[in-house]
Amino acid sequence: MLIRDPLPEPARLISLDVFRGLTVAAMILVNNPGDWGHIYAPLEHAEWHGCTPTDLIFPFFLFIVGVSISYALSAARQQPGTHAAAMWRVLRRAGVLFGLGLLMALYPKFEFATVRIPGVLARISWVFLACGILFLKTSRRQQIGLLVGLLVGYNVLLQVVPVPGFGAANLAPETNLGAWLDRLVFGEAHLWKNSRTWDPEGLLGTLPAIATGLLGMLVGQLLRRRELEPAVRVARLFVAAMGLTIAGLVWNEWFPINKALWTSSYVLYTGGLATATLAALYWLCDVRGHRGWWTSFGQVYGVNAITVFFLSGIVAKTLNAVHVGADVPLKTWLYNTFFTPYFSPVNASLAGALVCVLIWFGVLWLMYRKGVIIKV
Incomplete structure (x- = not known):
């Protein structure tokens, strides 16, 4: 739906918009290198266990989803009579997000037999749906209990429950319980094309991803406690951030930090860093x-944010689908013409990604100046 809104009012939580914007800009940067064969190490995902700056981007976004829910649904939460209508809006938006993700996966060939069903927008939709309902129907204490239960339960599932057909529980890419479940539910043809045997946004990993959203919800509720002075709120957030980060690093010793598995240690570690980032931005921008x-x-x-993420993916696929001459994709031709002659391979690749970010900034700036926001 295309609407025209006034520019954000001064009372708006500027820090949340800034955090969301910087996060999605980072998404576009790492998703659009000029050459996937030449990338600086911090702009790549960890090969398996471990965490690079790139591995922080998606959990930061889901954390922001949780914070946003605590603001967007706060009024409805206080009025039980409006819960049905609010949950319908949550369900509708989650459905649109999932549909956009499916459209991105299908475009431009629309091969339904091999379309990837899990994905970034699909996971956002599931987390938004679960957290939206939980925010309306549970108390803060219950949310903390659910958070702990999801993290401990997920740890047990991956490290205790045997994997059918493979034997003992394990954390290997193709033989862990989550990979087995994804092949059972979706089939190999509908998983991540780079593996076809497992998916980094798989079904079981959505449980701890919901925990990431819950962390954001809890932080958002603390930010909304107007009886506390801003300095007190910020101090509490930094203490919580330190505790979460340390807890994640400790848990890493027996349940390794891993983005593809979205391990419980990864939830705490990235949640702590996200909390510290938002606290700093809140102090700088809003206080x-x-x-x-x-x-x-x-x-x-x-x-x-969602608009530019979706459109940037569609445009990138279009540039790869359109060919110059016999068999050179337009994206490759542009890269070889304007970047590779002037930079080293790795710097040319980075320059291509930065130009992509700046081009989209130009488009979004025009929309922003006109007060145009595309909402789902």
Whole structure:
């Protein structure tokens, strides 16, 4: 739905828009290198266990989803009579997000027999749906209990429950319980094309991803506690961030930090870093009132985050589908023409990604100036 809204009011939580915008801009940066064969190490995912800066991006976004829910549904939560209507809106938006993810996977060939069903937008939709309902129907204490239960339960599932056909529980890419479940439910033809035997956004891993959203919800509720001075809120967030990060690093000793598996240690570690980042941005942007090019950049990206993520994926696929001459994709031709002659391979690849981010900033800036926000 295309609507025209006024620009964000001063009372809006600027830090959340900035955080969301910087996160989705980072998504576009790492998703659009000029050459996948030449990438700086911090812009790649960890090969399996471990965590790079790139591995922080998706959990940061799901954390932000949780924080946003605590603001968007706060009024409805206080009025039980409106819960049915609010849950319908949550269900509708989750359905649209899932549909957009499926459309991205199908485009441009629309091969339904091999379309990937799990994916980034699919996981966002599942987390949004679960967290939206939980926010309306559970108390803060119950949410903390659910968070702990999801993390401990997921640990047990992956490290205790035997894997049918493979034997003992394990954390290997193709033989862990989550990979087995994805092949059973979706079939290999509908999983991540780079593996076809497992999927980094698989079904079982959605459980701890929901926990990431719950962390964001809890942080959002703390930010909304107006009886506390802003400095107290920020201090509590930093203490919580330190505790979460340390807990994640400790848990890593027997349940390794792993983005593809979305392990419980990964939830705590990335949740702690996300909490610290939001606390810092909240203090700088909303409490101290600092503004600059970086806040404007974040806001421009932040108010149309899903829009730019979806459109950037569609445009990238279009550039690969259109050919120059016999068999050279337009994207490759543009890269070889404007980047490879002037930079080293790895710097050319980075330059291509940065130009992509800047082009989309230009598009979003025009939308922002006109007050155009595309909502699902």
